[in-house]
Amino acid sequence: MWRPHKPSEKGGEKMSSQVRLKLLPSIKCMFDEPIQVKVAGLRPRQVVSMRAKLTDDKGVVFSSSATYRANGNGEVDLKRDPSLGGSYIGVEPMGLLCSMRPLTMHKIYLKTNAINPQVVKFSVHEEEGRLLAEMTNERLLMRDGVTRVPVNEGNICGVLFTPPGKGPFPAVLDLPTSVSEARPSLLANKGFVVLSMAVYNKKGENSTETHLDHFEEAMNFLKQQPKVGSKGVGIMSRCKGANIGLSLAAFVPGVEAIVCINACNANVVTPLYYKKQQILSSLLFDESKFIPTESGAIIIKDALEDPLAEKNKGSLIPIERAKTHFLFAAVEDDLNWDSKAYMDEMVVRLKHHGKENFETVFYPGAGHMLEPPYAPHCPSSFNAGVGKRVLWGGEPKAHIAAEIHLWKKIQDFFKTHLSCDATQNKAKL
The missing domain is CATH 2.60.40.2240 (Acyl-CoA thioester hydrolase/BAAT N-terminal domain)
Incomplete structure (x- = not known):
């Protein structure tokens, strides 16, 4: 009653x-x-x-x-x-x-x-x-006892989320394209120390180049946190953030597990530098292939150059070098780029090198902007990489289902592949 x-x-x-x-x-x-x-x-x-x-x-x-x-x-x-x-x-x-x-x-x-x-x-x-x-x-967004500390030192501009309790906890570096705290805070609720550092942040790297050293600095900062007990770190990434995450896994020791959502297999938009040397050239968009829509946003899916073309081989990320576990997630209705094709190409590359350190998941009907579940789905917004408003894609019902499934998958993946050593934690203290 x-x-x-x-x-x-x-x-x-x-x-x-x-x-x-x-x-x-x-x-x-x-x-x-x-x-x-x-x-x-x-x-x-x-x-x-x-x-x-x-x-x-x-x-x-x-x-x-x-x-x-x-x-x-x-x-x-x-x-x-x-x-x-x-x-x-x-x-x-x-x-x-x-x-x-x-x-x-x-x-x-x-x-x-x-x-x-x-x-x-x-x-x-x-x-x-x-x-x-x-x-x-x-x-x-934060359970009782989770702490949030802004970090602004050296080349690091981000936010650190730490679960309650003594730990030790596994560590995750979250690489959103732009500043957003939903994903890292919710991940911290699940028992991870998470440092979120946006690709495009207020420290504003030179728009003509990206430096991997800045993100290596963030990894090292994360590993030094007193409650962190993992030997390496996990990386949470999507889109341009996945470019950086895959490059960290390939060139910098200490990445144990990486989640790549709708990633490209090549470095896009800006050349990538490490220790003052260019290590990857940039794969560019052909603006003549941008498709305008009545909404004022454009479709850029078919505008990115072919990463496998001979002239673009220098942009391909050598993921076979990585001593890490990969979780690749791709969708069918990605209007940003063909994430399914790029995922398939990365799988072929890993298999060619005798690697089996990966798993994949594919979501029919879902769009590019996969987030933790129950946020408003974003079908279009400003794309900082191309400097224009774009359509991201996604049929609402399929997109919601994908977010629910993937969020659980990510947690299970990190819990499985991120080691956590209590003795290492005591040694820090």
Whole structure:
């Protein structure tokens, strides 16, 4: 039996007339955990609009809506009932969150400070728009005891997340393209010391070249942390970040495991330097192959030059040199570049050198911007590598499913392949 009560930690509920909106199991949850959205007190078969709205750390407003018909008892359960229209159609328990779109086009959801939870307002409306009930969901990025410390020393500009407890913990270097704290903070919740250092950060490397030494410096800083017990580090990367991650694995000792999401097998956009020497040339985009769209964003998928062409061989990353474990993830609907083809080429290269230190996963229908689950999916935004707004691709339902599966896969992969030695930890102390 449903009874009105004050919002509580064990499931929030708010009354407007006789309509009750519930978020289960709690109005507070971790960002990467699902919730169950239910409504009661409606008229039998009443049609209502369900809405969700949030504002990210950059002030960008995201929202979604879906139409539902109550059952004979006047109830709606997003885990059971299909959306009849709106931002998505069909049974999507977390559809209101994942289908959110920015009110300003071509904006990506950004969490630039993980200390503050993401606040999402859910509401129920009559077809005419009148508000019937609303409830706020606080989605936490840091569990109790996880610490966040900005790091700004030498060539390192990033944020260090450390789990509670004595450790020792395995270490992960997170390489997002731009500053974002959702992935590293959520990974720290799982028992990893994580240093996140964006490829494009405020220290602003010369846009004409990239220096691997800066990221080696970040690796060394991470390994020296008192709670870190792993011999080497793991690397978490996607897109241009994967360029750097793969190059670290190939040229710098100490990378034990690397996750490469939608990676290219060659170094793109800017030449790569190490110890003041160029080690990889750059694979470039042919702007004449950019395809404009009515939205104002472009499609660049077929514009990147062929990395296997003779003139581009100097950009290929010699991943066979790496003494590491690889997890390659690629998608079918990547509009940034052909990540599946590049993944296949890297597998061929490793096999040619007698290597079996890799595993792959492929997601039909998903797009380039795979993130931890339950954030608004980003179909288009500014691409810092080409300096233009681009389409990233991804069919929403397939993309959501891919993010849920991959996030669990990443955690299992790092737990399997990152060693953690308590005696090494004691030696540091």
